[in-house]
Structure formats: structure tokens, C-alpha cells
Amino acid sequence: MEWRDRGILLSARRHGETSAIIEVFTPEQGRHAGVVRGGTSRKIAPILQPGAQLDLAWRARLEDHIGAFTVEPVRSRAAVAMGDRLALAGLNAVTSLVGFCLPEREPHPALYARTEALLDLLGQMELWPLAYLRWELGLLEEMGYALDLSVCAVTGSAEDLRYVSPRSGRAVSAAGAGDWADRLLPLPPVLRGEGDAPDHEIAQAFRTTGHFLQAHLAADLGARPLPEARARFVELFSRSLQTP
Numbered sequence: 526m527e528w529r530d531r532g533i534l535l536s537a538r539r540h541g542e543t544s545a546i547i548e549v550f551t552p553e554q555g556r557h558a559g560v561v562r563g564g565t566s567r568k569i570a571p572i573l574q575p576g577a578q579l580d581l582a583w584r585a586r587l588e589d590h591i592g593a594f595t596v597e598p599v600r601s602r603a604a605v606a607m608g609d610r611l612a613l614a615g616l617n618a619v620t621s622l623v624g625f626c627l628p629e630r631e632p633h634p635a636l637y638a639r640t641e642a643l644l645d646l647l648g649q650m651e652l653w654p655l656a657y658l659r660w661e662l663g664l665l666e667e668m669g670y671a672l673d674l675s676v677c678a679v680t681g682s683a684e685d686l687r688y689v690s691p692r693s694g695r696a697v698s699a700a701g702a703g704d705w706a707d708r709l710l711p712l713p714p715v716l717r718g719e720g721d722a723p724d725h726e727i728a729q730a731f732r733t734t735g736h737f738l739q740a741h742l743a744a745d746l747g748a749r750p751l752p753e754a755r756a757r758f759v760e761l762f763s764r765s766l767q768t769p
Contacts, residue, residue: 526584526585526586526587526588526590526592527582527583527584527585528553528554528582528583529580529581529582529583530551530552530553530554530581530583531551531552531578531579531580531581531599532549532550532551532552532554532557532578532579532581533549533550533551533576533577533578533579533620533623533637533640533641533644534547534548534549534573534574534575534576534577534579534620535547535548535549535550535556535575535620535621535623535624536548536575536620536624537561537564537573537574537575539564539565540560540564542565543562543563543564543565543566544560544561544562544563544564544565545560545561545564545565545569545570545573546558546559546560546561546564546591547559547560547561547564547573547594547596548624549579549581549594550623550624550627550637550640551581551632551637552632552633552634552637552638553632553634554583554630554632555627555628555629555630555631555632555633556623556624556627556628556629556630556631557583557629557630558591558629559583559585559591559592559593559594560591560592560593560594561573561593561594561595561596562593569596572596572598572601573596574601574602574603575616575617575620576602576603576606576616576619576620576644576647577598577599577600577601577602577603578598578599578600578601578602578641579596579597579598579599580596580597580598580599581594581595581596582594582595602616602644602647605647605648606647609650610761611650611653611758611761611762611765612647612648612650612653614754614757614758614761614762615647615653615654615657615758616644616647617754617757617758618657618752618754618755618757618758618759619640619643619644619657619660620754621752621753621754621755622661622664622738622751622752622754622755623636623640624752625743625746625749625751625752626664626668626742626746633667635663635667636663636664636667639660639663640660642656643656643657643660654724654727654762655715655722655727657758658715658716658727658730658731658734661731661734661738662716662734664738665734665737665738665742668742670694670737670741670742671694672689672694672695672716672733672737673693673694673695673696674686674689674695674696674712674716674717675696676696677695677696677697677698677700677701678690678693678695678696678697678701679697679698679700679701679702680698680700680701682698682700682701684698685698685699685700686698686712686717687699687702687706687711687712688702688706688709688710688711688712689709689710689711689712689716689733690709690710691708691709691710691736691740694737694741696712696717697709697712710732710733710736711729711730711732711733712733713726713727713729713730714726715727715729715730716730716733724762724765724766725766727762728759728762728763728766731759731762731763735751735755735756735759738751738755739751
């Protein structure tokens with residue numbers, strides 16, 4: 526069995542004396558693991574950095590074997606990430622969430638395209654938090670947890686939408702919320718693609734997407750906690766808003 530594809534490196538860990546086991550995300554093969562012979566060598570180890578774009582060839586005797594990769598670098602994102610704490614935290618959040626959410630060897634080409642485009646923006650941190658928020662919304666949709674923010678779930682109106690139901694993921698208007706407003710999640714305009722997307726709205730929106738990632742997606746994956754990398758990115762972004 527063998528295939529060839531491009532992909533994003535999600536993680537790498539040492540295996541034995543000289544090899545590494547890597548996990549990659551590719552458009553046609555999905556999340557896929559394999560061994561890289563000599564992966565700890567001076568030549569190959571610098572290539573195996575999370576977020577790196579790789580040309581991959583995978584081969585195994587049987588399809589269900591872990592198999593072995595040969596890798597060629599296409600693009601490294603390490604230099605950009607290492608030069609900015611928020612960029613590094615964002616990169617780690619993306620690679621960790623992909624590894625956490627996706628079933629092994631299941632293709633998600635649309636999500637792959639979104640992920641590659643997002644990581645290519647890493648050097649533009651004035652754009653990146655909003656792009657990352659949209660990526661999280663796309664991840665929820667891809668996993669079957671899309672938010673419906675078009676009309677109020679209670680009144681059917683599209684006016685004055687202020688909240689999101691934590692159970693259904695549907696919008697709720699101020700009138701529809703009534704006495705339940707303090708139990709609902711915020712719906713800043715940025716979540717509906719409206720307005721100028723100020724950073725404080727993006728921070729609010731992360732609270733809402735984070736709820737559905739943890740309480741719905743992660744819960745259905747066996748009640749596992751979300752990767753800490755996601756919380757670290759959101760915390761670092763939120764702290765940056767308080768810096769004069």
C-alpha cells in the first residue's frame with residue numbers, strides 16, 4: 526500500500542534511537558501517522574516542526590499498518606511562529622485541535638484548505654485572530670456542530686440578535702432571551718460576519734466557540750478536555766487586549 530500527498534505536520538515524537546513518528550493532515554488522506562526513518566538526524570529533524578508544509582510519500586505492507594513516510598520540505602512556518610508568542614500559540618492551537626478532533630485517515634479536504642490558508646497568514650497577526658475565529662467556526666461546521674445565527678430560535682426574527690443558545694447553537698434575540706439572558710452565550714456581530722471585527726468582539730466570540738468545542742464536540746468524543754494549546758492562545762490574545 527502506498528500514496529503520495531502534500532500535508533501539514535501536526536506533531537512529531539522520537540521513536541527508538543533514530544526514527545520519529547509523525548502525524549500529518551493531508552487533503553486526501555486526512556489525519557495520518559507514520560514513521561520517518563532517520564527522523565532525529567540533523568538533516569531531517571529541523572524539517573519536522575509543527576505547521577511545516579511537507580511533500581509526503583507513505584508506504585506500508587498492509588493498509589492498517591502504521592507504515593513509513595518519506596518527507597520533503599515544501600514550506601516551513603517555524604521562523605514566523607518562533608518570532609511571535611501569539612503566532613506560536615495560534616499555530617499550536619490549530620495543530621492540536623486538528624489532531625484532537627479529526628478521526629484518523631478520514632479525508633476533510635475543505636477543512637484542509639481552510640487550515641493551510643490560515644497557517645499561511647501567520648506572519649500577519651493583525652489579521653490572524655479573526656481568521657482563526659472563522660477557522661474555528663469552520664471546524665465546528667465540518668464536525669457537525671455548525672452554529673445557526675440567522676434568526677432567533679424563539680421569535681423567528683432576524684432583528685437584535687444578541688445571544689447564542691448553549692444547547693442548540695442557535696441565535697436568540699434580546700426579546701426572545703427574556704429572563705434567560707444570563708444563561709446564554711454572547712453573540713457579538715463578528716460571529717455573524719458583521720461590523721469591523723474589533724478585538725474585544727473576537728475575544729467574546731472565542732468564549733462562544735470554545736463552549737461548543739468543549740461541551741458538544743469534545744463531549745461527544747468521550748468527554749476529553751480540549752487541548753490546552755487552545756486555551757493558551759485565547760488567554761494570550763485576551764491578555765494582549767489589556768496591554769496599553
